[in-house]
Amino acid sequence: MKRFLTILFGCLFVFAGPAMANRHIDFSLHKLEADRPGNTLLVIGGIQGDEPGGFNAASLLVTHYKIKKGNVWIVPNLNFISIIKRTRGVYGDLNRKFATIGNSDPEFDTISRIKAIMLDDQVDLVLNLHDGSGFYRPTYVDRTHSPNRWGQSIIIDQKQIPAKRFGNLGEIANQVVAEVNHYLFSEEHTYHVKNTRTGEGDTEMERTLTYYAIRNRKPAFGVEVSKTFPTHKRAYYHLQVLEAYMDLLGIEYERAFNLSARGVNDAIDSGAKLAFYDNKIFLDVTNARKRLAYIPLKKASEIVFRPSSPLVAVVESGESYRVFHGNRRVTRLYPQYFEYDSSINAITIEVDGDERKVDFGNMVEVAQSFLVVPEKGYRVNVIGFKKPGTRNESGIAIQKDDIKKRFSVDKKGRIYRVEVYREKKFSGMVLVSFSGEREDLRVSDSSTVSLLNVSDLRNGPLEKDSSINSEDISHLGR
Secondary structure: OOOOOOOOOHHHOOOOOOOEOOOOOOOOOEEEEOOEEEEEEEEEOOOOOOOHHHHHHHHHHHHHEEEEEEEEEEEOOOOHHHHHHOOOOEOEOHHHOOOOOOOOOOOHHHHHHHHHHHOOOOOOEEEEEEEEOOEEOOOOOOOOEEOOOOOOEEEEOOOOOOOOOOOOHHHHHHHHHHHHOOOOOOHHHOOEEEEOOHHHOOOOHHHOHHHHHHHOOOOEEEEEEEOOOOHHHHHHHHHHHHHHHHHHOOOEEEEOOOOOHHHHHHHHOOOOEEEEOOOOEEEEOOOEOOEEEEEEEEOOOOOEEEEOOOOEEEEEEOOEEEEEEOOEEEEEEEEEEEOEOOOOOEEEEEEOOEEEEEEOOEEEEEOOEEEEOOOOOOEEEEOOEOOOOOOOOOOOOEEHHHEOHHHOOEOOOOEEEEEEEEOOEEEEEEEEEEOOOOOOOOEEEOOOOOOOOOOOOOOOOOOOOOOOOHHHHHHOOO
16 A cells, blocks of 8 residues: 655745735744743844855754744744845845834834844743854954854853843853854864953944843844855754754754754755645745746736745746745746636546545656546646647646656656646646656645654764765764
8 A cells, every 4th residue: 555745844834924926025933832831942043144054044943843842933034035135134234223223214114023022021032043254263363263253153242131031141152052062063163152242332233133132131142153164064053053052941842854964954955845825836846947937826816825944935026936945046937827716626646556636736756657537627737748639638647758858847857737727717736746666656745734753863873965074974963
């Protein structure tokens, strides 16, 4: 009997409002809360759009962690427009607007709302994730390793604040540093505590998020990872720090990957997926072609979508839509507009001789061939397949070589669209992916909300990573 495997998809979170491509790109708040009460950690990533280590790590918390005790609130994309634009700040440095900001500033609403989240009574401690220059050292070593650098440091504005709990900022930061330094790839990457002594006259730091928090008696820390690392190694160190703070706060969690450079890299690249209009359309754009044409979008309607990651966005661009995953543009969608039919929400497909009912918004893996079982009144269009004299492509056994590769969703030519119509109205879409493997029939369900079924992998096996050298492998995992 064949198995059906459900994968993680983006119902794990919702935006503050519907995700509309034509609206201002806004940040999102995701609350991972356990049945067992405990402390609440607020994690903020993406305050500066050119620091991908921070916002990718925060996003992985949303998509790949399950909280078993306590709570973790996450804003992974605070400055989303700047993330997409690959700039520190489209409207200036957002992390310099917490002391004063005018009503006319385009980011006035963003600042007001993130302040309210930070000062929520439930929040016990705030972390602001950054990628910083070089390697911070308490004393000067060279230009890259000096007190003027920020990378590989935990930032405090002062040693103590009069908070109800966790006010001993210096002591907490030193505990975290001591823990994280057990999991370094190299001694050069050693963490230190950097005290900016902001209240003693540092006018630059007086305008930051963390200083605003501590002035309001809310414990807050900056977390800096060196920009000398590639993105996945930056995210690796951010996650080491985040887990150290969760441990300190008594927050219990499960993680769906090994905490290693390779594990983090694979998690970041694990997928960019989109479901449109209540799963009428499902697109896996993880490795998509540069452009996807004739996407059947809803006529006379704003484009409404659910992403697999809080870093996935759809942005209107003339007569097309650009799809981003963080600061990477993954594809461009060229729409064809239809009225929608709601009379059915599934089709029956025979996959390698195994007949199954498949809901719209799914991707089915095929080893050899598939056939859509005909249903009266409905027409099937397999994009890229053509048989002369045939308008309805149901009832035809189709193999990979029968479909023109240039019509695939992905660059490898494995994933294809199966669209269903009722007269001139669009009913829905299913994706088929030719895996070349016969042993399992897998269905990726865009409507199911579940975390991968994992055990705690803190001490998982070491693994090889082509992007790290042999000395880096000595301290992987947590």
